[in-house]
Amino acid sequence: xxxxxxSIRRIFWLLVLCFFLLLGYVGKLVLIDKEGISxxxxxxxxxxxxxxxxxxxxxxIDGEVxxxxxxxDDGTYTRKYPRSRMAAHITGYSSVGKTGVEAAENFEMITxxxxxxxxxxxxxxxxxxxxxxxxxxxxxxIQTIAGNLLGxxxxxxxxxxxxxxxxxxxxxxxxxxxxxxxxxWDALKDDENSPLVNRATxxxxxxxxxxxxxxxxxxxxxxxxWQTKTYECTGEATFENKVIHCYNNKAHGTVDLKQAxxxxxxxxxxxxxxxxxxxxxxxxxxxxxxxxxxGFDLAYSQNRIGxxxxxxxxxxxxxSIGQGETAVTPLYMAMLASAIANEGIMMQPYIIDxxxxxxxxxxxxxxxxxLTQICxxxxxxxxxxxxxxxxxxxxxxxxxxxGVTVAGKTGTAENATGNDHSWFVGFAPAExxxxxxxxxxxxxxxxxxxxxxxxxxIREALNxxxxxx
Amino acid sequence: xxxxxxxxxxxxxxxxxxFFLWQxxxxxxxxxxxxxxxxxxxISIQRRLIILMHITAFLILAYNxxxxxxxxxxxxxxxxxCIFLLAAIHFLDRFYYEGCPLIWTGMLFLMDISLIMLxxxxxxxxxxxxxxxxxxxxxxxxxxxxxxxxxxxxxxxWAFISICFGLLLCTKxxxxxxxxxxxxxxxxxxxxxPSELVKFLFIFYLASVFRKRIEWKEFIITGxxxxxxxxxxxxQKDLGSALIFFMTYMVMLYIATANEFLFFxxxxxxxxxxTLAYKIFSHVxxxxxxxxxxxxxxxxxxxxxxxxxxxxxxxxxxxSGLTKGMPKSIPVVESxxxxxxICEEFGALFGAGVICIFIxxxxxxxxxxxxxxxxxxxxxxxxxxxMLCFQAFVIIGGVIKLIPLTGVTLPFVSYxxxxxxxxxxxxxxxxxxxxxxxxxxxxxENPSILEAEGGQNYE
Numbered sequence: 011x012x013x014x015x016x017s018i019r020r021i022f023w024l025l026v027l028c029f030f031l032l033l034g035y036v037g038k039l040v041l042i043d044k045e046g047i048s049x050x051x052x053x054x055x056x057x058x059x060x061x062x063x064x065x066x067x068x069x070x071i072d073g074e075v076x077x078x079x080x081x082x083d084d085g086t087y088t089r090k091y092p093r094s095r096m097a098a099h100i101t102g103y104s105s106v107g108k109t110g111v112e113a114a115e116n117f118e119m120i121t122x123x124x125x126x127x128x129x130x131x132x133x134x135x136x137x138x139x140x141x142x143x144x145x146x147x148x149x150x151x152i153q154t155i156a157g158n159l160l161g162x163x164x165x166x167x168x169x170x171x172x173x174x175x176x177x178x179x180x181x182x183x184x185x186x187x188x189x190x191x192x193x194x195w196d197a198l199k200d201d202e203n204s205p206l207v208n209r210a211t212x213x214x215x216x217x218x219x220x221x222x223x224x225x226x227x228x229x230x231x232x233x234x235x236w237q238t239k240t241y242e243c244t245g246e247a248t249f250e251n252k253v254i255h256c257y258n259n260k261a262h263g264t265v266d267l268k269q270a271x272x273x274x275x276x277x278x279x280x281x282x283x284x285x286x287x288x289x290x291x292x293x294x295x296x297x298x299x300x301x302x303x304x305g306f307d308l309a310y311s312q313n314r315i316g317x318x319x320x321x322x323x324x325x326x327x328x329x330s331i332g333q334g335e336t337a338v339t340p341l342y343m344a345m346l347a348s349a350i351a352n353e354g355i356m357m358q359p360y361i362i363d364x365x366x367x368x369x370x371x372x373x374x375x376x377x378x379x380x381l382t383q384i385c386x387x388x389x390x391x392x393x394x395x396x397x398x399x400x401x402x403x404x405x406x407x408x409x410x411x412x413g414v415t416v417a418g419k420t421g422t423a424e425n426a427t428g429n430d431h432s433w434f435v436g437f438a439p440a441e442x443x444x445x446x447x448x449x450x451x452x453x454x455x456x457x458x459x460x461x462x463x464x465x466x467x468i469r470e471a472l473n474x475x476x477x478x479x
Numbered sequence: 480x481x482x483x484x485x486x487x488x489x490x491x492x493x494x495x496x497x498f499f500l501w502q503x504x505x506x507x508x509x510x511x512x513x514x515x516x517x518x519x520x521x522i523s524i525q526r527r528l529i530i531l532m533h534i535t536a537f538l539i540l541a542y543n544x545x546x547x548x549x550x551x552x553x554x555x556x557x558x559x560x561c562i563f564l565l566a567a568i569h570f571l572d573r574f575y576y577e578g579c580p581l582i583w584t585g586m587l588f589l590m591d592i593s594l595i596m597l598x599x600x601x602x603x604x605x606x607x608x609x610x611x612x613x614x615x616x617x618x619x620x621x622x623x624x625x626x627x628x629x630x631x632x633x634x635x636x637w638a639f640i641s642i643c644f645g646l647l648l649c650t651k652x653x654x655x656x657x658x659x660x661x662x663x664x665x666x667x668x669x670x671x672x673p674s675e676l677v678k679f680l681f682i683f684y685l686a687s688v689f690r691k692r693i694e695w696k697e698f699i700i701t702g703x704x705x706x707x708x709x710x711x712x713x714x715q716k717d718l719g720s721a722l723i724f725f726m727t728y729m730v731m732l733y734i735a736t737a738n739e740f741l742f743f744x745x746x747x748x749x750x751x752x753x754t755l756a757y758k759i760f761s762h763v764x765x766x767x768x769x770x771x772x773x774x775x776x777x778x779x780x781x782x783x784x785x786x787x788x789x790x791x792x793x794x795x796x797x798x799s800g801l802t803k804g805m806p807k808s809i810p811v812v813e814s815x816x817x818x819x820x821i822c823e824e825f826g827a828l829f830g831a832g833v834i835c836i837f838i839x840x841x842x843x844x845x846x847x848x849x850x851x852x853x854x855x856x857x858x859x860x861x862x863x864x865x866m867l868c869f870q871a872f873v874i875i876g877g878v879i880k881l882i883p884l885t886g887v888t889l890p891f892v893s894y895x896x897x898x899x900x901x902x903x904x905x906x907x908x909x910x911x912x913x914x915x916x917x918x919x920x921x922x923x924e925n926p927s928i929l930e931a932e933g934g935q936n937y938e
Contacts, residue, residue, distance in 0.1 A: 014737060014854065014857065016733045021734065021865060025841055029838045035881045036822070039788065039791055040796055040827040058795075126487070
């Protein structure tokens with residue numbers, strides 16, 4: 011009988027343990043995993059609408075209002091966007107559905123801080139119920155400069171702080187006026203230029219020669235004597251049945267890795283990559299986070315990787331110089347440039363800086379988070395040096411800025427349906443990177459039209475940052 | 480104004496459940512020799528808290544936001560629920576003289592949550608649920624009389640297991656499929672889940688067999704028959720019930736033999752069987768995949784569990800407030816996923832409180848088994864309480880993604896006629912054991928006829 015009582019006690023403690031596991035897990039869900047789970051786009055609760063609450067504002071890092079709610083005569087609220095198109099792809103809209111920050115932080119903007127007090131004051135003094143405001147990391151001065159430089163060229167500009175992943179500017183054109191989305195909905199939705207698509211985060215472009223940064227990393231890791239190894243460029247080379255030309259069939263002569271990157275020699279990279287093989291290159295593409303979800307706050311596309319381990323030589327050489335099936339977002343290229351600038355550490359990009367409550371207090375600051383390590387510090391330093399050479403002596407001269415060492419890489423992506431896309435990714439100052447940029451111009455007529463834009467964006471962004479310090 | 484009240488009510492509900500649990504501790508402390516307050520007082524406070532929670536919740540539920548008037552139907556139903564709770568408190572005390580009052584209050588608290596949540600989610604189901612509760616209560620009240628009429632029900636062990644198999648085979652042959660499991664039986668337009676009834680009989684059968692000294696022969700026979708029951712349930716795709724039956728068997732076997740080796744052997748065997756089931760049955764693989772990574776398949780396989788996680792995490796510790804959440808976005812929220820709905824609208828703290836009530840029930844049930852000096856009743860009590868509590872663990876664990884989801888009901892809370900009925904009867908049985916043992920242990924000097932006949936065999 012005593013044996014039995016001992017067994018009963020043991021079973022009791024076993025079940026109590028089970029229940030404590032439940033308690034612990036519920037606690038973990040609500041206290042630790044809450045943010046990760048509840049912000050998922052599939053959560054219908056995030057699209058919850060409460061018309062009795064004045065939706066919170068969207069504010070830039072310097073306090074400029076990008077979106078606000080205005081009380082109408084009939085007692086309902088309407089949304090106003092003072093900066094209209096200039097910040098359209100950041101704020102998004104909140105009328106015919108929601109996009110941008112309006113969608114990402116919807117729940118926060120209809121959450122009442124000090125709800126009890128607000129509700130009592132609402133009943134007692136008729137004060138309006140005000141949701142929390144969202145402060146974004148974007149600096150509207152840089153955003154405006156980027157927007158003006160982009161002008162009416164289709165494309166995107168991303169400016170990012172390499173050490174944190176903070177987005178300083180995020181421009182895309184064509185854009186739209188968020189104030190009139192509901193009125194122009196049919197036209198906007200059917201517009202073949204798709205102005206509602208945020209090209210900076212959702213546009214997928216072949217990376218062109220900017221991909222050589224990744225190929226270079228692969229060469230450094232897989233070819234033992236890469237530092238002394240040279241290649242004789244005749245302006246044209248054949249691999250399998252694929253003929254690779256350098257730009258304008260220019261023969262670059264004897265090149266090593268640094269020179270090849272500086273002059274963007276297609277033949278050198280094609281030759282090297284056939285020695286490395288598709289598996290190793292693919293491995294490097296995974297390592298640099300091309301398939302890693304960035305977890306960015308706004309809607310973004312996942313990069314498309316068009317290279318498998320069993321790829322043919324022609325697929326391989328195409329990929330190595332950024333042509334072929336592989337396609338990336340401008341946001342990702344800015345992350346890649348940032349990672350090289352940041353000793354190989356790729357930070358998670360973010361655009362929500364913090365939440366500002368109605369009583370002036372602030373909270374919920376985003377903490378910069380490391381996404382992945384793409385290469386060693388030494389490799390990053392070598393790449394930085396080569397990228398400086400690109401801007402000083404090579405294809406990126408148009409991006410140079412007086413008094414500042416700019417590092418970068420140009421790219422031209424062949425486009426089957428029209429003119430080539432022009433790319434520039436880079437960062438500055440090279441010795442202590444403060445900004446990283448990625449610029450893409452669609453169907454550019456002029457060769458390398460992204461490069462001068464990037465140079466000006468870098469110059470102005472650095473000026474702004476200096477002025478504000 | 481209503482929004483303000485709902486907001487405040489969130490704190491009130493947390494207070495209700497917190498204070499309720501505290502009074503439980505006061506009662507237990509007194510029993511253990513400590514003194515935190517009068518135990519009689521504690522129980523009467525608990526009862527009042529149940530009624531208060533009921534009234535608070537129905538005041539919120541009955542108010543119609545659009546017309547700004549009280550919905551008389553909801554008010555009437557709330558009143559009926561209130562009368563039911565008061566009647567249950569009154570009669571249970573009379574019919575089970577000296578039963579454990581904490582078990583009653585804990586059970587009624589859970590049943591009240593059930594009525595409130597079902598009224599919130601689907602009023603018509605709440606009406607049906609109340610009807611089943613009334614039926615269950617009446618059955619429960621008649622239980623002591625029934626056992627008095629048939630005092631030696633342990634000798635019917637073969638009848639119990641035969642009916643078990645009969646019911647399960649009937650379901651296998653004539654069963655109707657619902658929510659992916661063929662575990663429903665429909666007779667004259669009236670559907671019920673035989674596996675729930677089988678629970679009751681299964682415990683009786685095992686307790687009847689294990690009351691005697693177990694030899695290898697009995698062990699093999701019960702093992703084979705229990706494995707048969709579990710296998711039939713697996714074939715009906717009722718994995719949750721299969722798991723619960725298996726655990727109940729293991730627990731009762733362990734208690735009867737006090738043999739750890741057998742217990743661990745059984746667990747290893749179950750692990751092997753689970754792996755085998757994973758390889759053979761595609762629906763097991765689907766469940767496991769949905770548990771491992773529901774995010775990969777949000778649109779179909781992982782939909783339920785993902786929505787459940789959204790419901791639990793979105794509103795935080797205090798919940799959205801009654802009527803303010805969106806629990807209906809979770810499929811079958813009124814039965815299997817009711818815990819997620821509770822967490823959503825009452826808050827995760829309240830959900831934790833519900834788990835604590837189950838811990839309290841478990842503690843009291845085990846107390847009954849430990850206090851009982853007679854082997855048969857002790858085994859019966861442990862069987863009943865472990866089955867109920869393990870069932871609660873399986874479904875709550877499934878809903879919060881701690882373990883793979885298997886569709887069983889949360890005892891007393893989920894919607895389900897048979898489930899409520901059987902859970903109530905099982906509680907009645909537990910309390911009857913409690914009452915019976917207290918009365919009979921008092922005159923242990925004169926062993927009853929049962930014992931004299933050698934109905935028991937201590938090891």
